Amino acid sequence: MASIADLRKKYLGAVDATDEDMRIVSAVREFVDKEIMPYRQDLDGGWHRDEKLAKETFERIHQGLVDIGVQRAIYPEKFGGLGVSGFASEMIYEEISRGDAGIATHMGIINWVMMPAFIAGRMDLLKKFIPIICDDKPHGCCMAITEPSGGANSEDPTQHGRTIKTIAELDGDEWVINGHKIWPSGASVADVAYCSVCTTDPDLGDEGVALIYVPPDANGMSFSKPFEKMGMCWTDTNTEIFFDNVRVPKENRVAGPGEDAKILHDIVGMGRIGTCGFALGAAQACFEIVLDWTKQREIAGRPVRARSLHAGILGEMALKIESARAYSIQVNRMIRTGLYGRPGEPLLLSKCSAAKAYVCDITLWVANKAMELMGSYGFAFNYDVEKYLRDVKILQLWLGGPQRAILDTALGYYQFEW
Numbered sequence: 017m018a019s020i021a022d023l024r025k026k027y028l029g030a031v032d033a034t035d036e037d038m039r040i041v042s043a044v045r046e047f048v049d050k051e052i053m054p055y056r057q058d059l060d061g062g063w064h065r066d067e068k069l070a071k072e073t074f075e076r077i078h079q080g081l082v083d084i085g086v087q088r089a090i091y092p093e094k095f096g097g098l099g100v101s102g103f104a105s106e107m108i109y110e111e112i113s114r115g116d117a118g119i120a121t122h123m124g125i126i127n128w129v130m131m132p133a134f135i136a137g138r139m140d141l142l143k144k145f146i147p148i149i150c151d152d153k154p155h156g157c158c159m160a161i162t163e164p165s166g167g168a169n170s171e172d173p174t175q176h177g178r179t180i181k182t183i184a185e186l187d188g189d190e191w192v193i194n195g196h197k198i199w200p201s202g203a204s205v206a207d208v209a210y211c212s213v214c215t216t217d218p219d220l221g222d223e224g225v226a227l228i229y230v231p232p233d234a235n236g237m238s239f240s241k242p243f244e245k246m247g248m249c250w251t252d253t254n255t256e257i258f259f260d261n262v263r264v265p266k267e268n269r270v271a272g273p274g275e276d277a278k279i280l281h282d283i284v285g286m287g288r289i290g291t292c293g294f295a296l297g298a299a300q301a302c303f304e305i306v307l308d309w310t311k312q313r314e315i316a317g318r319p320v321r322a323r324s325l326h327a328g329i330l331g332e333m334a335l336k337i338e339s340a341r342a343y344s345i346q347v348n349r350m351i352r353t354g355l356y357g358r359p360g361e362p363l364l365l366s367k368c369s370a371a372k373a374y375v376c377d378i379t380l381w382v383a384n385k386a387m388e389l390m391g392s393y394g395f396a397f398n399y400d401v402e403k404y405l406r407d408v409k410i411l412q413l414w415l416g417g418p419q420r421a422i423l424d425t426a427l428g429y430y431q432f433e434w
């Protein structure tokens with residue numbers, strides 16, 4: 017089992033985590049080393065992209081992570097969860113992403129989708145969903161924000177929800193939803209809930225925004241074929257979602273006029289800071305691979321990493337990863353103290369967005385440099401770095417991309433509209 021003391025050192029002392037928290041982080045790390053690392057290439061179906069191999073590998077690993085408690089980790093013990101802290105959860109997802117960012121995405125989305133109900137204090141909804149999540153089967157959820165006309169627009173606080181085109185109309189005791197989403201992770205495979213970002217009327221701005229939980233078997237909800245992507249090919253499923261007169265009970269709306277818009281921005285902030293853990297895990301993995309490779313590989317009689325030029329690059333990788341992790345932990349702490357407002361308000365949204373932009377840039381830099389230090393071996397499928405590079409690019413692009421993240425960073429310092 018990975019030493020808890022070593023993990024505490026890695027996570028800057030992990031001062032906010034209990035020993036119980038650290039034990040599950042350590043169990044996850046051990047699982048990743050034994051059950052994911054040797055099968056990383058199979059998650060892509062091998063070089064020939066064998067769908068059957070990819071899916072079987074994903075299902076086996078997913079079940080294994082459920083068995084050691086990852087899926088139910090953050091939920092209260094009264095619902096069958098393990099009650100680990102949010103801080104420990106960040107460490108857990110960094111460790112999973114060290115093995116595979118796509119699996120971290122698929123599993124992490126569940127917690128993200130439950131967040132609106134938690135923020136709104138909707139015990140009735142949580143009592144419906146959480147016992148399913150805390151059972152012993154693997155599950156999935158979907159957060160449907162992005163639309164064909166734009167993802168960044170829907171997340172942009174200065175647009176006040178006016179660009180959202182998925183319409184929810186109240187008809188008696190039911191919402192009737194019509195619209196079209198594109199790209200959401202978990203689309204078509206989610207079996208617990210689809211948190212769907214709608215509007216009752218785009219002209220109402222923030223007052224119109226409506227977050228509505230749609231059950232996976234709702235009549236009128238259909239999907240396109242999954243998109244074929246550069247990375248996370250089989251671990252994260254992305255499709256279009258079509259809502260054609262989808263009827264859901266009135267009580268499935270998370271909060272109400274005005275409050276749903278605030279919760280939308282909270283989940284954007286939380287999604288961005290959550291992305292940092294995924295990115296850091298992949299950066300750490302690339303660093304570990306290249307440290308080992310440059311130790312074994314000799315050029316003119318000395319290991320590559322003994323050359324000062326290369327030692328300088330390895331040192332810079334460590335510096336960047338450590339500073340990115342420190343920044344991400346600091347922003348997480350700011351959120352969890354509750355002293356700085358909501359994660360969707362300008363101050364914390366600015367910090368979450370800056371952290372995401374910074375950490376993703378560093379991760380891409382680390383993966384790219386790892387490839388350089390390994391020469392052609394870094395470029396080859398069999399040595400794993402190329403898979404990390406392919407998988408992590410989307411971390412930078414989703415939730416509005418780096419441009420939206422930088423604009424939201426600026427919005428923490430002064431307000432502007434366009």
Ligand SMILES: Cc1cc2nc3c(=O)[nH]c(=O)nc-3n(C[C@H](O)[C@H](O)[C@H](O)COP(=O)(O)OP(=O)(O)OC[C@H]3O[C@@H](n4cnc5c(N)ncnc54)[C@H](O)[C@@H]3O)c2cc1C
Pocket residue numbers: 159160161162163164165166167168169172198199200201202245248252254410413414415416417418419420423
């Ligand atoms: C693997 C994967 C997983 C995903 N998961 C999810 C998910 O779970 N849920 C979900 O809802 N969506 C998801 N998405 C969609 C993703 O979040 C969006 O594609 C992303 O937010 C960007 O939106 P877009 O592609 O429409 O680009 P656009 O919004 O068209 O943006 C295009 C470019 O313009 C920039 N830009 C945007 N606004 C501004 C501005 N005001 N000023 C200057 N530049 C700007 C952007 O940064 C980008 O560079 C996923 C996508 C993929 C590929």
